[in-house]
Amino acid sequence: MxxxxxxxxxxxxxxxxxxxxxxxxxxxxxxxxxxxxxxxxxxxxxxxFNFNRSGKKAKPTEVKFTKAWLDTIPAAKGGDNFACLAEALYFEARGETVKGQFAVAEVIMNRVKSSQFPNSLCAVINQGTGRKYQCQFTYTCDGHKEVIREKTAFERVSKVARLVMDGATTGITDGATYYHTTAVRPRWSKSFTKTARIGVHLFYRDDRFRTALNN
Structure with a gap:
């Protein structure tokens, strides 16, 4: 065997x-x-398998303050915060130049970043709407229904809203968190630093909160 x-x-x-x-x-x-x-x-x-990728980030949008340039941008859309910002720009700045519209949008975004204000666009825009004429943005508490009648104007400010939310920055207000039209002179304006005049709006910064805003 x-x-x-x-x-x-x-x-x-x-x-x-x-x-x-x-x-x-x-x-x-x-x-x-x-x-x-x-x-x-x-x-x-x-x-x-994601090997050896460069990881390049998209370049920030180069903003041009013209209606012709805005008209080349695709139609904008988004969620609740986008809707709040687009509406605010329509009622607060649709008669302004494109630069003025970006300036107002910048102020609202600066408020969201500041510890002095709520931390979302809708909350910032609707702050203080419980009493008539005691709110941050008059159109939200003047007792009138918000009706959008100018379609083209709304489409343009919607694009401004979307661009700013997506990171397009201009720095044209130098950190402002307040503004008013040249037709009025509110008492609070004496307490803040005036940073710019764009169109019919004057812009102000509260330097007590500037450090928090820049961080």
Whole structure:
């Protein structure tokens, strides 16, 4: 009787397994898959698995303060905060120049960033609407229903809203969190630093909160 060593038994089992693998067609399948894999360019594989990607960020939108430029921007859309900002720009600044509209949007965004005000666009815009004429933005508490009648004007200010929310910055108000029209002179304006005059609006910054705003 022939006695097989452990090594011989293992070799025989491995040979049998190879025969089964070949007979089952798995060997041919493996070769086809290997051939397909080898045909894919290395660069495509690296991109698929996110290897060696540069991670470049999209460049900020270069803002141009013209209606012609705004008209080249796709129609804007968004959620509740977008709707609040677009509405605020329509009722507060639709008669302003495009630069003036960006300035008002910038003030509202600066308020969201400041610890002095609520931390969302809708909350900032609707702050103090419980009493007539005791709110931050008069159109929200003047007792009149907000009706958008100028479609083109609303489409344009909506684009301004979307651009500002998406990170387009201008710095034209130098950190302002307040503004008023040149037709009035509110008492609070004496307490703040005037930063700009754009169109019919004067802009102010509360320097007590400037550090928090810049962080």
């Amino acid at each position: 022939k006695i097989l060593t452990v090594a011989a038994v293992f070799a025989a089992a491995l040979a049998a397994a190879k025969d089964v693998y070949a007979d089952s067609g798995l060997d041919a399948l493996f070769k086809r898959e290997q051939s397909t894999l080898n045909a894919v360019p290395t660069g495509r594989l690296n991109n698929f």
